[in-house]
Every structure is written in C-alpha cells, then in structure tokens.
Amino acid sequence: xxxxxxxxxxxxxRRAGPRDTSRAQYGFETRLLARLSPSPFTLWLWRLAPFFAxxxxxxxxxxxxxxxxxxxxxxxxxEENAPEWTYIxxxxxxxx
Numbered sequence: 624x625x626x627x628x629x630x631x632x633x634x635x636x637r638r639a640g641p642r643d644t645s646r647a648q649y650g651f652e653t654r655l656l657a658r659l660s661p662s663p664f665t666l667w668l669w670r671l672a673p674f675f676a677x678x679x680x681x682x683x684x685x686x687x688x689x690x691x692x693x694x695x696x697x698x699x700x701x702e703e704n705a706p707e708w709t710y711i712x713x714x715x716x717x718x719x
Contacts, residue, residue, distance in 0.1 A: 661669075712718050 708718075
C-alpha cells in the first residue's frame with residue numbers, strides 16, 4: 624500500500640469521527656462473568672476432589688504396606704524355572 628492510499632484511509636477515518644461504543648459496553652462485566660461462571664459439573668468435580676485424593680492416598684498406602692505380604696501372589700501363574708523368574712529377580716533384587 625502506498626502513502627497516498629494510506630493517507631486517504633486515515634483521512635476518511637478522521638472524518639467519520641469516534642464511534643459510540645456505549646451500547647457494546649453496557650453490561651460487559653455481567654456478560655463476561657456469566658460466561659466465566661462454573662458449570663454444575665465443575666462444581667461437583669471440585670466437591671469430590673478431596674474424596675478422590677483420600678482414596679488415592681489410601682490405595683497407595685495399602686499397596687505399599689502389603690508389598691512384602693503379597694510377593695508370592697505372582698508365583699501362582701509361573702512355572703518353576705520360567706524365564707520370568709530371572710526378570711523378577713533382576714527387578715526386585717531378591718529371589719521369590
């Protein structure tokens with residue numbers, strides 16, 4: 624775009640004068656907050672978050688506590704000299 628075309632556009636914009644934006648501004652904050660308000664589904668998720676946090680902590684603690692008692696549960700599906708035993712011994716550092 625050359626300078627003459629730009630000057631003519633700016634001149635037309637100056638002649639048009641400022642626009643009245645009061646109609647668009649009316650109730651803007653109310654409309655914005657209405658869009659940002661949380662949905663009922665989101666509220667229920669926040670209300671249930673502590674329950675799921677306690678559930679995750681409890682399950683983690685349960686698995687951690689029963690780790691030594693539950694080490695023979697894996698042996699039921701394996702044969703006596705299966706290659707998986709070597710893999711398990713390498714991962715855990717002990718023979719089952």
